[in-house]
Every structure is written in C-alpha cells, then in structure tokens.
Amino acid sequence: MEEIYYVETQYYTFAHPPNELELESGEKLGPITLAYETYGELNKDKSNAVLILHALSGDAHVAGYHKGDRKPGWWDNMVGPGKAFDTNKYFVICSNVIGGCKGSTGPSSINPATGKPYGLDFPVITIKDMVNAQRHLIDYLGIEKLLCVAGGSMGGMQVLQWTVSYPERVRSAIPIATASRNKAMQIAFNEVGRQAIMSDPNWNRGDYYDKTPPNTGLAIARMVGHITYLSEESMEQKFGRRLRQKEKYGYDFSIDFEVESYLHYQGLSFTQRFDANSYLYITKAIDYFDLANGYGSLFEAFSNSTHIKFLVISFSSDWLYPPSQSKEIVRALEANGIDVTYREIESSYGHDAFLLEAEEQTRIISSFLKYVYEEIK
Amino acid sequence: MRRDYEIIRDLIAENSKVLDLGCGNGELLAYLKQEKNIKGKGIEINGKRVSESIARGITVYQGDMEEVLPEYPDKAYDYIIISQTLQEIRNPELVLTHSLRVASFVIVSFPNFGYWKVRFYILCRGRIPPSIGGFNYTWYETPDVHPLSIKDFEEYCKIKGIRIVRAYYLAKDKEVKVSPNFFATLGIYMITHSQ
Numbered sequence: 426m427e428e429i430y431y432v433e434t435q436y437y438t439f440a441h442p443p444n445e446l447e448l449e450s451g452e453k454l455g456p457i458t459l460a461y462e463t464y465g466e467l468n469k470d471k472s473n474a475v476l477i478l479h480a481l482s483g484d485a486h487v488a489g490y491h492k493g494d495r496k497p498g499w500w501d502n503m504v505g506p507g508k509a510f511d512t513n514k515y516f517v518i519c520s521n522v523i524g525g526c527k528g529s530t531g532p533s534s535i536n537p538a539t540g541k542p543y544g545l546d547f548p549v550i551t552i553k554d555m556v557n558a559q560r561h562l563i564d565y566l567g568i569e570k571l572l573c574v575a576g577g578s579m580g581g582m583q584v585l586q587w588t589v590s591y592p593e594r595v596r597s598a599i600p601i602a603t604a605s606r607n608k609a610m611q612i613a614f615n616e617v618g619r620q621a622i623m624s625d626p627n628w629n630r631g632d633y634y635d636k637t638p639p640n641t642g643l644a645i646a647r648m649v650g651h652i653t654y655l656s657e658e659s660m661e662q663k664f665g666r667r668l669r670q671k672e673k674y675g676y677d678f679s680i681d682f683e684v685e686s687y688l689h690y691q692g693l694s695f696t697q698r699f700d701a702n703s704y705l706y707i708t709k710a711i712d713y714f715d716l717a718n719g720y721g722s723l724f725e726a727f728s729n730s731t732h733i734k735f736l737v738i739s740f741s742s743d744w745l746y747p748p749s750q751s752k753e754i755v756r757a758l759e760a761n762g763i764d765v766t767y768r769e770i771e772s773s774y775g776h777d778a779f780l781l782e783a784e785e786q787t788r789i790i791s792s793f794l795k796y797v798y799e800e801i802k
Numbered sequence: 803m804r805r806d807y808e809i810i811r812d813l814i815a816e817n818s819k820v821l822d823l824g825c826g827n828g829e830l831l832a833y834l835k836q837e838k839n840i841k842g843k844g845i846e847i848n849g850k851r852v853s854e855s856i857a858r859g860i861t862v863y864q865g866d867m868e869e870v871l872p873e874y875p876d877k878a879y880d881y882i883i884i885s886q887t888l889q890e891i892r893n894p895e896l897v898l899t900h901s902l903r904v905a906s907f908v909i910v911s912f913p914n915f916g917y918w919k920v921r922f923y924i925l926c927r928g929r930i931p932p933s934i935g936g937f938n939y940t941w942y943e944t945p946d947v948h949p950l951s952i953k954d955f956e957e958y959c960k961i962k963g964i965r966i967v968r969a970y971y972l973a974k975d976k977e978v979k980v981s982p983n984f985f986a987t988l989g990i991y992m993i994t995h996s997q
Contacts, residue, residue: 736856755863756873767863768852789856796859 430489430505430512432498434460434528439561446558449713452548456537459562460485460528461520464504465512467568472801474568475510475794476559477519478576478583481650481707482699484527487519488512502783509787515572515794520562522555522583524707526700533634533700545631550706552579552714556586563594572801573794575599577779578746579707582714585754588730589716597734597797599790602743602779604750605723605757606715611745614653615708618646622701631702643701644692651691656742656775660684723757730758735765736793738786740778766793803833805975806911806990810883811837813909813968813992818880821845821905823867823897824887828855835860845870868893871900879905886988888912889946902964902995911990914971916951916983952983959993967992 438458440446445455462485467474477487479499488504490497498519504510510517521529524547532547539546563571574587574595581603588598604611622628625642633639655663664684668674671681680686720726735758739751748769758765770785772778779786803811807830814820816838822831825844828851834840844862846852855862863870868891882905884897889912891897901908913933923931930941939945952971959966970990971982978986 752865759863760875764861765863766856766861767865768856769849769864771849785853788853792857792859 430464430497431492432462432464432486432489433491434462434485436460436528437562437565439565440558446554446561448548448554449551450549454523454530454548454550454554457523457530457558457561458528458534459520459523459530459558460525461518461562462486462489462498463519463566464488464517465515467516467566471568472570472572473515473798474563474566474571475515475517475573475575476563476571476587477504477510477517478559478574478580478587479519479522480576480578480580481704481711482695483521483580484525485519485521485529486527487517500780502780503786503790509783509790510575510794511791514798518563518566520559522707522710523558524550524555524703524710526703531700532631532702532706542634544634544702547702547706549709549713551710552582552586553590555710556583556590559583559587560591560594569594571595572798573597573599575601575790576603577601578603578776579711581746582711582716585716586714588733588735589720589726592730592733595730595733596801597736597793599736599738599793600751600754601738601786602740602746602751602776603754604746605717605726605754607712608750612712614649614745615712617649619705619708621645621649622705625701628701631705633701638696639701640693640696643696643699643704644689646701646704647695647699648688648692651688653745654775654777656744656773658742658773659775659777662773663687723753724760727757727761727763731761731763733763734793734797735763736789737765737767738779738789739767739769740772740774740776740782741769742773743776743778745776805972806885806988807833809970809972809990810834810885810909810911813907814838814840814881817841819878820881820883821879822883822885823871823901824884824890825851825855825860825862827851828858828860828862830883830885831855831860832858867891868896871897871904874900874904876903877906880907881905882908884908884910884912886911886913889915889948889950892947894948898964902993907967907992907994909990909992910955911988912950912955913946914952914983914986914989915949916953917973917987918984921984952986952989955989955991959991964993964995967994 440455440457445453486498488498488501521527536543574584581600584600622642625639628639667683669686717723739748755767820840820842822844831842845867852864882901932938971978971986972988
C-alpha cells in the first residue's frame with residue numbers, strides 16, 4: 426500500500442506598507458499573505474525546485490493529505506514520491522494565488538485599513554500580479570532559479586507569465602491545456618458566471634461576509650464553468666439521457682436528468698469551498714490575460730526566454746482551451762528558436778483531462794524533467 | 803546500427819541542426835545526437851511515438867508536417883531528414899519543396915518500388931505486392947500512398963532542378979552497384995537547391 430503523505434499549508438507575509446506590491450492596474454496591495462505547500466527536499470545547490478501553479482478553483486494543496494482529510498490534494502496523481510513530479514528528486518512548491526480564498530490575500534481577507542473584509546475594495550488583480558507575488562515567495566525560499574514551472578489552465582497562464590516576466594529565474598516550463606490570451610468565447614463564459622453571482626441579491630455588491638453569501642449565483646457560475654471543463658463525448662458517456670431516480674419524465678421543472686443532478690451537486694458543493702468574490706476577481710484576471718500585451722506580439726514577448734526548455738501539452742477534446750491555442754504558443758516559441766516539445770494527448774475528458782490523464786502526462790513529464798535536470802548536473 | 807542510419811550519420815556534420823520529418827520513436831535523432839552531437843528536432847503525428855521520442859530526450863512536435871513545414875523560415879536547419887517517410891506523405895511535392903527551402907541539405911530515403919521482386923510479384927500474380935519495407939500490409943492497409951522507384955525520384959530531381967549531392971542504394975543493408983532501380987530495396991539521397 427502506498428504510504429500516506431502528510432503535508433501542512435504554510436504562510437508567507439510580505440509587502441508591508443509602505444512597500445506594497447504595485448499592481449498592473451496601478452493600485453497597491455499590502456500586506457500580502459501567500460498560502461503555500463512544499464514537498465520533498467531542496468538540494469544543496471537549490472537546483473531542484475519545481476513550482477506548480479494552480480487553476481481557477483485550485484489551491485496550494487496540490488498533493489498529499491492534510492491530517493484528518495479523506496481526500497488528497499488536487500494533483501495528487503501527478504505529484505508525490507515516484508510520480509511525474511517526483512518528490513524524491515525534486516523540491517515541489519505550490520502557492521495559492523492572490524485574489525483567492527484558500528489562505529492567500531483576497532477579497533475575503535481583512536482589509537487592514539477598515540478591519541473588515543475587503544469585498545469590492547480589493548483591487549483588481551491580473552495573472553502578472555499573481556506571478557509577481559509568487560516571485561517574492563521564491564525569493565523568500567532562497568531559490569535563484571527554478572528547475573521548472575508547471576501548471577494547467579490558469580496555472581499554465583502563470584507558467585507562461587513566469588517565462589516572460591522572470592525568464593532568468595526559470596530553466597524549463599510546462600504549460601498545459603492553456604493559452605497565451607483569453608479569447609472571446611472564454612471571456613463570454615466567464616462573464617456568464619460573473620453575472621450569475623452579481624445578479625444574486627445576496628451578493629450585495631460584494632458585501633456579504635457577515636450575511637448569507639450569494640450561493641445560488643456562485644453555484645450557477647460553477648455549473649456553467651463545469652460544462653466547459655467536460656466534452657460532449659464525456660458527458661454523453663457519463664450521463665446520456667439517463668433519468669435521475671425516476672422511470673418517467675416528471676412533466677414539471679424538478680430534476681429529470683442525471684446530468685442536471687450532477688451539475689446541481691457540483692454547483693452546491695462548490696459554494697461550500699469557494700468565495701463568490703474570489704470567483705469574480707480570478708475570472709477577471711483570466712480575462713485580462715494576454716501575454717503579448719505590451720510586447721507587440723507573442724513572438725516578441727518570448728524574446729528573452731530563449732534559454733528556457735518548454736514542454737507544451739494539450740488535449741484533443743479540450744474545447745475550452747483547444748490544441749490550436751497551444752499551437753499558437755509553440756509557433757511563437759519556435760520562431761524564437763526556443764527548444765519546445767509539443768504533445769497533444771488523445772483524450773475524451775475535455776479541459777479536465779489535465780487533472781485526469783495522469784498516465785500519459787506522467788510518461789512525458791517525468792522524462793522531460795529528467796533530461797532537464799541531467800543537463801544541469 | 804541499421805546500415806541506412808549509419809549512412810545518414812556519415813552524411814551529417816558534427817554539431818549541426820537537424821530536423822527529422824516523421825521521426826517515429828526518435829531512434830535516429832537519438833543516434834545522431836550521440837554520434838554527431840547534433841541539435842535535433844522531430845515532427846511526428848503519432849502520439850504514442852511522440853511520447854517515446856520524449857522518453858529518449860528528443861525535442862519533438864506532435865503534428866502534421868504538411869501543416870507546419872511551410873511556416874518555418876528559410877535555412878532554419880542544416881539538414882532535414884525524411885527517412886522512409888516520403889512514400890507515406892499525402893503531398894510529397896509540398897514537403898520536398900519546403901524542405902529544400904528550410905534546410906541547406908535534405909536527406910531522403912525511401913523503399914524502391916522498382917525492385918525486381920515487386921515487378922515480378924505484379925507480373926506473375928497480378929496483385930499489388932506487400933510493402934517492401936518488411937511489413938505485410940494489404941493494399942487497403944498500407945500507409946504507402948505514394949509508392950515510387952529510384953528512377954522516379956531521380957527523374958523528379960532532374961525536372962525540378964534539384965541537385966543530388968550523394969546517392970546510396972541498398973539491398974538488405976548491402977550496397978548495390980549495378981542497376982539500382984532493379985536490385986536495390988532502398989534509396990538514400992542527399993539533395994540540395996544550392997549550387
């Protein structure tokens with residue numbers, strides 16, 4: 426039996442006034458706390474550190490178990506002893522993003538200026554701001570150069586931002602199921618989610634922390650989001666037209682189909698672990714993401730990243746961040762003469778495949794990391 | 803090592819940049835990396851083989867060479883290798899044209915369908931012979947959509963003004979000296995557009 430791997434979340438606070446973090450919007454934020462977890466041992470020359478970046482609803486708890494929990498971290502099938510990100514070899518760090526609600530400073534944190542939760546007083550943050558904050562954590566951990574930055578979806582956006590904002594701090598990068606910019610359809614789905622939250626009377630312009638939160642709105646936002654993480658094929662396989670605990674149609678508006686019940690459950694359970702305001706801020710950060718912004722083109726954005734080795738991974742049935750958008754990244758990297766491997770994994774799981782297709786990802790990521798690590802030794 | 807790989811190795815200069823079209827499991831690029839310290843890259847459409855290449859430490863792009871090759875800049879590579887893949891390509895003309903543009907030299911190898919056994923197979927049996935690469939494909943399974951002979955290829959080069967720098971003819975790993983279009987199973991060429 427596999428040994429149970431216990432881990433604890435740690436916290437790092439920085440950017441105390443007057444040294445607040447300057448945000449892309451021009452506003453300032455501080456002090457900032459980042460929740461993070463680490464796995465494995467940092468080696469003597471600090472050359473084996475891998476930073477893993479999470480997606481929209483993720484957190485710092487990427488793998489292992491918290492004491493008393495029945496479920497492991499969100500990428501436990503990929504991170505741990507002997508796994509793709511082998512914690513026997515590498516020192517793995519995963520940090521929660523700013524704007525989140527999993528221990529890092531976000532809209533539900535106490536605003537030191539008022540003594541009350543920030544709510545909408547929290548400044549709008551971007552992917553670049555998230556990465557700037559993480560850079561402080563990496564400084565604090567004493568790591569000059571990361572062996573690898575890796576992550577899927579919004580995590581992949583942070584990976585790309587790391588290679589452009591701090592290329593000198595990165596040896597290799599694994600952006601998975603992601604894009605260099607959010608396109609119209611992706612923004613559109615996020616906006617539906619935000620409107621669902623903001624139309625919930627309980628939202629109260631973000632001021633609900635001592636009242637009932639806008640759970641209905643957040644649940645609907647999650648339902649929409651969840652559909653985009655699946656695929657037509659995977660939904661058909663999982664649910665088809667099967668009815669939920671009934672033989673015949675109800676001829677009313679109660680739950681008829683399995684798929685409806687599933688979405689309701691996903692929506693409801695999400696409200697128990699996520700903050701509605703965080704959902705607004707983080708989806709906005711995703712929508713603002715355009716790596717080429719300020720550089721003229723994606724090609725020019727990568728012009729200082731030529732020493733970084735890339736492994737770009739996409740999934741055939743991912744229609745939220747389709748392979749075509751990964752290929753755009755690969756083209757811009759190739760045009761810079763950057764060493765980039767591209768793998769499009771055949772899968773029916775849609776966007777969620779990056780969390781589920783562990784076997785094939787393990788095969789290629791463990792090989793890729795092994796060669797990157799050997800090169801520096 | 804396979805004789806055709808050894809020939810390709812000898813054609814390639816140390817420390818050069820090499821692109822292998824249809825690199826399969828990356829065996830040839832890994833061999834050239836080890837023997838000639840090349841900076842190699844492969845293009846391969848089959849996902850399983852792409853993963854095998856990655857496991858060998860090869861940089862590889864999973865995709866269709868006909869889609870990506872036209873986007874590569876001129877003279878981006880010293881060599882492009884098309885190893886026993888030409889006959890499987892949907893549009894070999896496009897691939898050859900762009901290869902000659904993207905690389906200084908193109909190394910092409912292909913099974914020779916002018917081989918005498920192929921001729922006699924058709925003549926005597928009146929049926930399409932199984933692929934001569936050693937695979938027993940039927941006509942409806944074979945990936946060889948553009949079978950060609952040594953004569954066909956050399957004539958093509960002549961028409962298109964492509965210079966053949968070197969040519970090798972093999973039959974079961976042995977070099978063929980006379981009537982290669984009749985006796986050889988494999989042709990290996992280094993071609994270029996430059997004078």
